[in-house]
Amino acid sequence: MSEFRLPKSLKPINYDLKLKSDLVDCNYEGLVDIQFQVKQSTDLISLHSHKNIKIHYINLYTNSIKQSQSITPDHSFDEKLERLNLSLPFNLNQGDDVTLSISFNSTLDDSMMGYYRSSYKQDDKDIYYALTQHEPTAARKSFPCLDEPILKATYDISIIHRKDTVALSNMPPIHSSPATSDTFNYSKHSGSTNPDEWVVTKFEKTPLISSYLVAWANGHFKHLESSYKSPISGKVRPLRIYATPDLINQAKLGLDAKSQVLPLYEKIFDIEYPLPKLDTLVANDFDAGAMENWGLITGRTSVYLYDDKLSGLDAEKRVVGVQSHEVSHQWFGNVVTMADWHGLWLNEAFATLVGEIIVIDRIRPEWKVYSEFITQHLHRALDLDALKSSHPIQVPVKDPATINQIFDAISYSKGGSVLRMLSNMVGEETFLKGVSIYLKKHLYGNAETQDLWNGIAEAAGIDVQAIMDPWTLKQGFPVLTVNESQNGIQVRQDRFLSTGKPTAEENETEWHVPLFIRQGDHIDKSVALNKRQAEFALSDVSSSNWKLNAETAGVYRVLYSPERLAKLGIEASKSDSSFSLNDRIGLVNDAFVLAKAGNGPTSGALGFISQLKNEKEYLVWSSMATSLANLSSVWCEESLSVREKIDALRRKLFSPLVKQVGFDNKEGDSPDVLQLRELSIASAAAANDKAVVQEIKRRFQPLLEKDDDSLIPNDLLRVIYAQAVKHGGEAEWSKCLEIVKNPNPPTPMHKIAAMLALGSTKHEELIEKTFDFIEHGFKNQDLMYPYVALRNNPISRRKLWEYTKANLNKLEKRLEGNFSLGRLISFSFDGLAQPNDVNEVEEFFKHRDTSKYSSSLNQGLDAVKVSVVCISLDSVMGLGDKQVGCKGLMEGNTRATKLLDDKYKQVKEFDESEGWEELEEDMAIIDASSALKDSAIDSDDFQLIVSEVCKGDWELLMFIKQVALNGCRLGFYEPVRRQLNSLTGIPADKNVTTTSVGAGIVSGMMGAASGNPFYLIKARMQAYSPSLPVGTQHHYRHGYDALKSVIRVEGISGLIRGMDAAILRTCMGSSVQLPTYIAAKTYFSSNGIFEPTSLANFIFSSSISGACVCLMMQPPDVALTRMYNQPTQKMENGKSVGQFYKNPIDCLYKTVKAEGVTGLYKGTSAQFLRIAPHTVCCLVFNDLVCGWYSGFKKSYVSTSTSS
Structure with a gap:
């Protein structure tokens, strides 16, 4: 510069x-x-x-x-x-x-x-x-x-x-x-x-x-006046807030907030506010949100006005947060100022962390701002910093045009996040003491980043600069890949890019990464990764209650194996989970963002959030809603079936919440409930929940007909206005235009809600009217609202880009020198997601002077590339799964009948192992994830089944298991029955119910015992799914590897895990299978319905047997599946035992206690569709083979006698 x-x-x-x-x-x-x-x-x-x-x-x-x-x-x-x-x-x-x-x-x-x-x-x-x-x-x-x-x-x-x-x-x-x-x-x-x-x-x-x-x-101007007393000197200073006469009655909250936070800043930094007064001026036209002018803070109406009867919680939080942010600047920026604009972050990062979090928490703890920081700042920063067009926190400034472009999420949010991470490392009290040292040493002067590190180092006694320089001077942040070993974990750091793996040149930085390892309630803050990779000891690594980045305090993402992610989901879903609110927010966001970048299919993230359906905290739901909305937005121009299935999943998650919280505020509603109400209604409506949309239209109707908005709660203004226009016509659009022109009541929130609604319409002619109003009706400061709405509207998204191209010269002149110019240009195209969109945008700007918004332009282009890659990667992951799944099929190792049988069995095992309430809910998640794959790959439905089911070589295991199981059950049944008849004095050839059932039980026990090791391994390999990790996950390369792994980790006894349940299950099935089959055959033949050896007799009799087997086997089948897939833990004697169930009886008891008797019959439809064809094929085939053998034997004996 x-x-x-x-x-x-x-x-x-x-x-x-x-x-x-x-x-x-x-x-x-x-x-x-x-x-x-x-x-x-x-x-x-x-x-x-x-x-x-x-x-x-x-x-x-x-x-x-x-x-x-x-x-x-x-x-x-x-x-x-x-x-x-x-x-x-x-x-x-x-x-x-x-x-x-x-x-x-x-x-x-x-x-x-x-x-x-x-x-x-x-x-x-x-x-x-x-x-x-x-x-x-x-x-x-x-x-x-x-x-x-x-x-x-x-x-x-x-x-x-x-x-x-x-x-x-x-x-x-x-x-x-x-x-x-x-x-x-x-x-x-x-x-x-x-x-x-x-x-x-x-x-x-x-x-x-x-x-x-x-x-x-x-x-x-008119003003309201208050004062505060300095806790340092005792001096009383006047505080005023000024506004135009029509707005001054909405300014009291801003004044009150200022009087509350000023004494706190003096106490925290031990530095008295130095000026004789502090005013705030509310402006009708303002480019930025607010400005910290020393002694005369200024800002737009939407950040300083609040009507306690007409405004909602969102407006209250914004006023208090912005006022505190600007007051904090009286120290960060005014008392001590950055030496030059490359140090802008010293102003804005501190105002973000201290002004919006540390101080606000002391006056509004119920707002949970420490947790909200993760969704509002950390994730926003990581999203931007994952682009190649990002920049370091401390960025070289070459000219004034560059300065305007660094007022972004890197300077504010990433800077604040890095400071928050440092505060967590050294402790907040020590951190703030160091900041006070820094401020006192540079009073009324200018400072550099190193001066800040020196102040905190003096307080903490560590080399802060060595730790923090890579975070502020280098672009990007790391993703930590975690692999488990027998005694701990191996952690590797690489730069994270949302478009895929970085090149060697892009991956040169090695950060000092505090791991913040959580094990239960304990957080170890002493461990850090300061090189490319290292191993760390960790006790009980197989448990589900450990994770990295406790409290989501670090500025990085963590990539776990599918098995670990499944365990984290189980732990996070518990009502008494050791994972905090902050932990759960971070886990949800990491799962989606990492999947979007190609670290596993998106369906894996969908499976993870499905485990959190009973979550109570608004901020976790907010993270899920944002992730699903982003996913839906990326796919908005792709297959309609994809969008419909994503919407179905959103309805499954959020529609029950709407029923729970309702539309109307109730006295005593907590901030969490107020925000969850708005979020759930907005999400369900966006997913086209007919009942929710109808209720929204009902509540908007009185406003439309007689200007009566009494049915519209203050917190629901945006969603009700927008959805009424989206599902309405010109009348609804015109009403919102009227509110924009003449808000009544004149609160900023009503006007903003109406401006956003104008861009939400589905009608082409109304979209064109919105563009016309952009030209002549919107204030410059308000252009962001129609731009955001039109960008988020799939029908107008491309029209917005065409409009901006046609009017760019006028837009550049209209917003010359304003912060908003670059943002609006980026908004105009960054929602596009087709491969040719990147080339088109680049070609359009190729010969234009973009120096005043080059950063926003490049970031918008990167956003398009990320969306293109996301769709492509979901295709690649799906294709990869299909190739793996089809391999065995192509080699002739599978049969269509067995494939379908196992597909139903796998869905049934998913259902039973998790105790999900409805198979329909499972399928909403499976449908959404399958749709992502199906939309991008030209393949038939049969391949889709293969892609999810035929993983590994468990088909061979099933063959061995079936030979052992059915060989024993069918082979030993008749000898055992004859022996039991002999022991009880009954003729050997006579069929008696008691001995038939007994023979079925004994032969079933023998079959279950011989087949159990192979069934155990088959069940674990079949349940493993990176794309939909349900239950405890076991990843084995092949059957032999599985046998070795089970014996190594769990001992020989591991191979008989669940054998008691398997014996119970098989005995109950076998006790009725052959007896009912033989009884049915005898009945049909003795009554002349079928010939004794006819195929019809075999099929009808075996079908009846299959139904009886299904009813008898279902309860122990539930116990067996849950016992096979429950997590294990080692006891002091070295023996591995299940964490949830002691034995099958214990499992059945706990299932009935928790879920009722119906819990024993989850997945019955899938069980019947599996077991009935299985029984028919097995018994019919057995009778046909026996008949063939008898005929062959008679023929052979006859031939031998003749000879």
């Missing part, structure tokens, strides 16, 4: 600034006397100015020549550098004191930069007022100055204004006196000005202050 920096030859000491502010003619005139100290001999004076400032004259006075010199400024303005260059006919010597007087004038425009105008309505007339916005480089637009943060000076400010208006500035007024003819000596219009109409308000001298913090305002 050297070209844009001022020479170091002059240092400003004091500005004496006089301004005549004319709100009638909308212009102003000024005279500024700048006192310099000459640091280096020079014949050139350079200072900042603007093309809109007209210079009348310039005079120079120096203590060396003791006279004034008139200097002509013609042709001395450099528009590119915004610099006024004055060449002198003599040298200024080092040590000289110089005073430069400049008379100038300019207009009060609508740019929201510099000294500009705003307005409000009174009796249908526009009433103007004016205020300043100087950050980052717009002080030069108000008056000629040295506009760099490090060039601090004091200011004496006088405002000449009309008698019926109020003048405000950083400092309190010394006096306000009538103007005289001498007042206007510097003005070129002095002769035409009537002094009687004007007063002069002179303000106290400021402390040393940077130019971007200098502020003043003039208008017909």
Whole structure:
């Protein structure tokens, strides 16, 4: 930025600034006397100015020549550098004191930069007022100055204004006196000005202050007043909030919040607020959200107005949070200022963490702001920093255009997140003590990042800079890949990119990563990964209650194996989970973001959130809702079936919540309930829940017909307005347009809700009307609202991009110098997700000057690439699964009948092992995940079944198991029955119920015992699914590996795990299978219905047997499945035992106790569809083979006898 920096030859000491502010003619005139100290001999004076400032004259006075010199400024303005260059006919010597007087004038425009105008309505007339916005480089637009943060000076400010208006500035007024003819000596219009109409308000001298913090305002303002008492000195300071007369009644909350937080900041930092007063001015037109001008905070209506009867919780939180954020800047930025704009994060990150979290928690603990920080800041920062177009926290600034573009989630949210991580490492009390040391050492001065690290290092006794430099000086953040070993974990760090794996060059940084290992209630903060990978000892690594990044305190993501993720889901879903609210928020977000980047299919994340359906906390639901909404948005132009199935899943999750919390607020509702109500209704409506949409339309109807909004709770304004317009027509759209033009009631929340609703319509003609209103109806500060709504509307998303392309020249001119320009350009296309969209956007901007919004442009392009990759990766993951699954099929190792049998059995095992309430709910999740795969791969349904089911080589295991099981059951049945008949004195050939049942039980026991090891391994391998991890996951490469693993980890006894349940199950099935089959055959043949050896007799008899077997086997089958898939733990004697169930009877008892008798019959339909064909095939095939063998035997005997 050297070209844009001022020479170091002059240092400003004091500005004496006089301004005549004319709100009638909308212009102003000024005279500024700048006192310099000459640091280096020079014949050139350079200072900042603007093309809109007209210079009348310039005079120079120096203590060396003791006279004034008139200097002509013609042709001395450099528009590119915004610099006024004055060449002198003599040298200024080092040590000289110089005073430069400049008379100038300019207009009060609508740019929201510099000294500009705003307005409000009174009796249908526009009433103007004016205020300043100087950050980052717009002080030069108000008056000629040295506009760099490090060039601090004091200011004496006088405002000449009309008698019926109020003048405000950083400092309190010394006096306000009538103007005289001498007042206007510097003005070129002095002769035409009537002094009687004007007063002069002179303000106290400021402390040393940077130019971007200098502020003043003039208008017909009203104010509310309060005060606070300093806990350090006991001094009482006045606090005021100013607004236009129509809005002042909504300003009380902002004033109250200011009086609450100021004493807290003084206590925390042990530094008294240094100015005599602190005002806040609410502005109708404001580019940023708010501005921390020292002593005169300014901001837009939506962040400072709140009506306790008409506004909702969201508005209350915004007012209190923003006020606290700006008050914190009185220390971070004002008392101590960054040396230059590369250190912007020192201002904004501290205001984010301390202002919005630490202090707010002390006055509003029920808001859970420490947890909300994760969703509002950490995840927002990680999303942006995962793009290749991100930037380091401390970013080199090459020109003023770059400065505007670093007011983003990296400087604010990532900076705040890094500080939060450091605070968790050293402890919050130590952290804040270090911050106090830093502030005290640099009072009224400028500081660098290293100065902050030195202060915290002094308090904590560690080398903070060595730990933190990679986090602030390098782009990106790590993802930790965790693999489990016998005695602990292996952790590897790599840079995370949302578009896939980084290249070697992109992956050079190695961060100092605090692991924050949680085991139960204990968090180990002492362990860190400071190299590429390392191993860490961890006791009881097989348990489900450990995780990394406890409290989601670290600025990184964690990638676990599917098995571990499944265990984390189980633990997170418990009502007494050892995972905190913060932990669960982080787990949900990591699961989706990592899947979106290709670290497993999206269906894995869907499976994870399905385990949290009984979650109680709003912020966890919010994380799930955001993830599902993002997923739906990415796929909005893809297969309709995909979107419908995602919507079905959203309805399954959120519609029950709507029924639970209802539409109307209840007395005593907690903030969590209020927010959960809004979230659930919005999510269910977005997923087209017919009942919810109908209720929304019912509540909007009175507003439409008679301006009665009594049925619309304050917290539901946005969702009800937007959904009413989405599912309505021109009447609903026109009503919202009316509210935008003339809000009644006039709260910012009503107007914002209506602006967002206009872009939510499905009708093409109304979308076009919305675009027309963007041209002529929306204020510049409000353009973000229709842009966001149109971007999120699948019908208008591409139209928004076409509109922006056609109107970009006008948009650039309209928002020149504003923060919002780049954001709106990015909004216009960053929701697109087709591969050719990237090329189209790049081609459009190829020959344009994008220097003022290049960062937003590149980030928007990266967002499109991420969406394209997300769709592609879901395709790749699905195709990969199918290739694995089809391998065995292609080799001829599977049969269609067995495949279908096992598919039903696998769904049944999922159902039984988790105890899910409905198979329909399972299938909503399976359908959503399957749809993602099916939409992108041209393959038939049969391959879809294979892709999820035929993993590994458990088919061979099933064959061995069936041979052992059925060989024993069928082979030993008849010998055992005959022996039992003999023992009880019954003829051997006679069928008796008691001995038949007994023979079935004995042969079943023998079969179950012989087949159990193979069934155990088959069940575990079949239940394993990275895409839908249900139950405890066991990942074996093949059957032999499974046998070895079970014996190594659990011993030989591991192979008989669940054998008691298997014996019970098989005995119950076998006890009725052959007896009922034989009885049915005998009945049909003896009554002449079928021939004894006919195929019809075999099929009908075996079908009856199958139904009886299903009813008998279902309860022990539930116990068997749950015992096979329950997590295990090692006892002190080294024996592995199940964590949940001691034995099958215990399992059946606990199932009935927790879920009722119906819990024993979960998955019965799937069981019947499996066992009935199995029984029919097995018994019919057995009789046919026996018949064939008997015939063969008779033929052979006959032939032998003849011979």
